[in-house]
Amino acid sequence: MSEPSTETIYLTDSYLKETDAKVIFLENEKVILDKTIFYPEGGGQPTDLGKIIFMNNEYSIKEVKKQDGKILHILDKIPNFKTADSVHLILDWPRRYSHMRYHSALHILSKVVYNEFGAQVSGNQIYADRARMDFTLENLTPEIIQKTEEKANEIISQNRKINILFLNRDEAIKKVDLQRTRIDLLPEQIKIIRVVEIEGFDVDACAGTHVKTTSEIGRLKITKTENKGKGKRRMEIKVE
Ligand SMILES: [Zn+2]
Structure with missing residues (x-):
């Protein structure tokens, strides 16, 4: 299996507030996406917050962090989506x-x-x-x-x-x-x-x-x- 890696949209377009992404890895509340608009804490800049939407379910992002080169989104609860599902990302833009x-x-x-x-x-x-x-x-x-x-x-x-x-x-x-x-x-x-x-x-x-x-x-x-x-x-x- 190839290593999952995430396209870091926030590095090229810091103004993108919403997008769709695909789930490439899931473990309890931890999610890795094929691309993300959420900035992981680092370099003195705090983590972004926001939501992940799937069907009618909404999950709050508690933290985004880099771990072993991967970008982990930590949700407020275990989601009902699966690997390969498409989800919608909404950034807490004012923050x-x-x-x-x-x-x-x-x-x-x-x-x-x-x-x-x-x-x-x-x-x-x-x-x-x-x-x-x-x-x-x-x-x-x-x-x-x-x-x-x-x-x-x-x-x-x-x-x-x-x-x-x-x-x-x-x-x-x-x-x-x-x-x-x-x-x-x-x-x-x-x-x-x-x-x-x-x-x-x-x-x-x-x-x-x-x-x-x-x-x-x-x-x-x-x-x-x-x-x-x-x-x-x-x-x-x-x-x-
Ligand atoms: Zn700087």
Whole structure:
């Protein structure tokens, strides 16, 4: 038997909210599909939620996760469909769209802080109503916060396009800033690298979901800062 693998539609079309898919593996509440619009938790972006519909039955997705290279959808109950059945997928779009806006916002934030203050990112987490990013920064003064907010909102308001590119290693290495994105350190077997380009501003390797233009992000506000010790400073943001 060949290994079941799933077409990851969310990587090429982050705006697809519904589609049909075929069940290729089933074990209790765990489902693997031939294709999916649901993002599995990873890279600081939380799991998508949503529903799987079969006949008149509706199943809520509690979690989507990657396990041994497969994408598992965990349902709220054992479904009545079987392998090879066709099911309908409905994404919890407000939640996902929020993740997209915050993910794009974090890319802008990280580039602004790097450009202006030379700081690297040491961690990040997205939520549906906020996001945070940790930087290797000794000091986080009110001036730095103000400047960061100003610059980020300037980029956002320029309504720049956000493009998703699939590049081979050599092309990707030429395009990204290797000081910030160590794609030269990615395992050799990864031949194609997904890159998120904010036109004329930033290029970064990323497997998350993004909005199509910066203006979709909305106004960015740094709502909280925290000293995480060891030269790490955290910024929490909201977009509205
Ligand atoms: Zn990203």
